[in-house]
Amino acid sequence: MNSLPIFKKKDFSPHVPKNFVVVLVICFIMLVLCVVGSLVLGSRPIRLDELMNGLFHPSIDSYEANVVRKRVSRTVFSLFCGAALGISGALMQAVTRNPIADPSILGVNTGASLFVVGGIAFLNISTANQYILLALAGAMLTAVFVFGIGSMGRGGATPLKLVLAGAATSAALSSLVTAIMIPRSYVMDQFRFWQVGSVSSANWSDITTFLPFLIIGILLGIISTTALNALALGDEVATGLGVRTGMLRLIAALAAVLLCGATTALAGPIGFIGLLATHVMRLIMGPDMRFIIPMSAISGAIILTISDVCGRLLGSPGELEVGVVTAFIGAPILIILARKAKVRSL
Template sequence: MSVETRAAPGNETGGPAGPVVPTARPAAVALRSIGLLVTVGALVLVSLVSIWVGTRGIPFASIWHLLWEPDGSEASVIVHDYRIPRTVLGLLVGMALGLSGALMQALTRNPLADPGLLGVNLGASAGVVVAIAFLGVAVPLGYVWFALAGAAAASVGVFLLGSSGRKLATPDRLVVAGAAVTAVLYAFNWGVLLFDPEAFDQFRYWTVGSLAGRYGDIVLLLLPFVVVGLVLAFVLAPSLNALAMGDQMGRALGVHVGRTRVLAAVAVMLLCGAATAAAGPIGFVGLAVPHVARFVAGADQRWVFAYSTLLAPVLLIGSDVLGRVLGAPGEVQVGIVTAFLGAPLFIALCRRRKLVML
């Protein structure tokens, strides 16, 4: 698919041009737009299946009727109080993980980066460990604020380490700082849990990654963080297109490199932190989905972000439905299913094409 790039025109005083803006042929744009519409259709379909499938069998015709006309019956309560909030949570968590993964790979220019590279996942886990082991918090809604605080603290720590001294927080420095913070948090978490069997027993249900038992209050709590992260990521997409060609080229095209990296890190923290706080660490979604998006849409981050935002919830909600089917009358947690589905998908992508950012 042929793609050209151009810089936005400079100002009248001869100042630097704006961020690079990839341009594609009209036919390519049309194909990408059609692909987005197809992805939206797939997302609607898998969401309806998620509302339909559960431990109690309810005919789809009844489900469809209850969606628009709740009648207070037991089936209506199941649909509106349990299945719809669970599906909406899967939508938000999937969007957050997919977009944060694409943003992380663009920020670090590393095709193997995932949202946890800034220590967000381990930071959220540390917050949950503190809540359970030291404060006696025992419900998912209680974990959320601690997980968000832990994710934020870890992200700030990584960025401060990556920008220590007189140097900017370059991708390489961020990766090294993220690895160091992750190692420390990993040791802290398991050091606490190994000496507290009751805390470990509670923590293991959260850390596997699940959408079960999360209701409308968690969805409402998660929504503002995801919306702000989504808006921030898409605003940064043109600047990240420029930085993909290197910091010097980005500066020449008018990009404020340091500010762009700070804002991108904030977006990753908001998206991945909120998703991890709500559903626990869920692997491979943020790593594999952006590669599928680039395979379909090319290198333009605006299209990559759009496809990642839609494809990730398709994978996550579909995995949740599959876990309910395979584990009936119980269920297999979605974090386990995404690992089994995401790993082969990622390996197949690695074998078919080089993992490049441009």
């Protein structure tokens, strides 16, 4: 580990959780069930033979086979987006030492949305790469702004101050998004579903564009995991263990912004996935970031895919956008977590 820039000497390495293998097997089974459910459930249920035809017989051009192929790209995209948001939430919580940090709660998603909507209205952007570049810029600037506001005053960046700063910033940026869209009907028509978060329009081109950002974000998150364990003990202890805390926060924050910004650009501001995924894994497995980050990716993929399927079933013959479903589930959980004394710090 000495080759990594965030370390100066031997790192801090907790033991492997005893239940890791069991949790991994259960998550893998749930992931398989989610994939199957996403392929066969919806306003038009798919039979097993229709599923096989759509997956393994490309020459068949029936309606059912085309529905299956469309759902394959949608399922892959929802898995990738859920994994990205799960890791982003875990990294944000670790960097800020705030157990209720999440891209949506801290306003990062809204900042990305503002830049994308502004790009459409004023710069006539139309490609996925342009969406992602603007979303990353908006997410990064918003993250710096919220953390700066939350760090002011006595006590520094406490969980409560960060949440309040994020909520205020998100409200202000949402107003700007609305102000840009209302007089421009073409912008509103183009992104009225995107605003609440959706994976329904996913295609393989979007997945190909999104994949490099996902890989880079995951790699940056993985190389930060061991040092983040030390950071949880406090900056002074982490420095004593050889962690370069400034470089660590920069790398981890960059990974979080890459993941949530790219996701927001293509799927819209889907909220609460990072919060739910990370809290579930921390509750089951403990605080070890070496396992929290990969397991948050898996649980985030599961939660988002389940939410997408539930939106299809609840809204049949249409569908509820996945952002509505995750907000309905996540908002009460956020209230419960915010009321606990344990949210003061990690």
